[in-house]
Amino acid sequence: MAIGAKRLVVGAHYGLGDWLAQRISAVILGGCLLAFAIVVLSRGDRSYDGWAGMFAPLWVKIVSLLAIAALIYHAWIGMRDIWMDYIKPAGIRLALVVLTALWLAFCAVWSVQILWRV
Amino acid sequence: MSASASPLTARRREFRNISIEQIVRYRLPPAGMVSILHRASGALLFLALPLVLWLFDLSLMSESSFLRLREFASGWIARLVLLALIWALLHHFAAGVRYLLLDLHVAIERAAAQRSALAVYAVSLPLTLLAAFKLFGVF
Numbered sequence: 733m734a735i736g737a738k739r740l741v742v743g744a745h746y747g748l749g750d751w752l753a754q755r756i757s758a759v760i761l762g763g764c765l766l767a768f769a770i771v772v773l774s775r776g777d778r779s780y781d782g783w784a785g786m787f788a789p790l791w792v793k794i795v796s797l798l799a800i801a802a803l804i805y806h807a808w809i810g811m812r813d814i815w816m817d818y819i820k821p822a823g824i825r826l827a828l829v830v831l832t833a834l835w836l837a838f839c840a841v842w843s844v845q846i847l848w849r850v
Numbered sequence: 851m852s853a854s855a856s857p858l859t860a861r862r863r864e865f866r867n868i869s870i871e872q873i874v875r876y877r878l879p880p881a882g883m884v885s886i887l888h889r890a891s892g893a894l895l896f897l898a899l900p901l902v903l904w905l906f907d908l909s910l911m912s913e914s915s916f917l918r919l920r921e922f923a924s925g926w927i928a929r930l931v932l933l934a935l936i937w938a939l940l941h942h943f944a945a946g947v948r949y950l951l952l953d954l955h956v957a958i959e960r961a962a963a964q965r966s967a968l969a970v971y972a973v974s975l976p977l978t979l980l981a982a983f984k985l986f987g988v989f
Contacts, residue, residue, distance in 0.1 A: 755953065758946050765943060780916040787910060807896045814893060832896075839899045846907045 750809050757806040764799040784850050793847045800843045804836045880967040888945040891938035898935050929985045936981045940974040 775782065787793065811832045819825040868876060878886065908919040922928055948966050952958055957966045983989055 755950060758950065762943060762946065762950075765939075780913045783916070784910055807892070807899070810889075810892050811896055814889060835896075835899075839903055842900075842903055842907075846903060846910060850910050 753805060754809045757802040757809075760802040761799065761806060764795075764802075787847065787850045793850075796847055797844065800840065804840050808832065808836055879964065880971075881963055884941075884945050884948070884967045884970050887941055888949075891942040891945075894938045895935065895942060898931075898938075901931075902935070933978070933982055933985055936985075937974065937978040940977050940981075941970070944970045944973040 771786075777783075787796065812829060815825050815828045815832070819828060905919060905922075908915045908922070910916075923932065948970055951966070952963070957963055
């Protein structure tokens, strides 16, 4: 089905961008998870100062925020796929998709506050 | 082989638009189980995101909130919830690596794909067990 002159909303390539974004964000998240696990497990320091100090440098905040951005986008595509697969009534699906977006936006803004308060 | 093709053997049951009471009896192959658990664990992590952020906030806000987090994490229910989230993360990670490899056409043959599905459990379950030991203070 074509909307307007050019834009196709169905067909073999519709959704490819999201498919690729899902994989790229997955690679970023997997790498971050491994790096985080190695850093945390190899540190002997279990004190508050050691933990909070880890998040003090600006670059750690920025990298953490980028990882959270990848997480939000990854979760958005995944949850949208779940709703599209199992929820057929358009009204309920739309409501769930909107709630998902709000839920994730809430988490994204909150994580900025958490990171920059340290 | 010829026996299964003969018209005398019962036709295999076909499942289309599986209903709820069929799901309970429907036995998925390992790859199918890994797949549905990948979804379920992803959805669980999505739902638990505010909880994880709240714990992260407690851990960073101040020395006293850090101690409050320790207190919170000493409760049994909290530990079970944390363990469920750790399992979800480990399963989602291990199954995710498998899917990325499948996308690269690694181990897409039937037998190899079944082995890699079992390998997902071989990674996620022992690590979850290790986390459980750590959480419940075995070591």
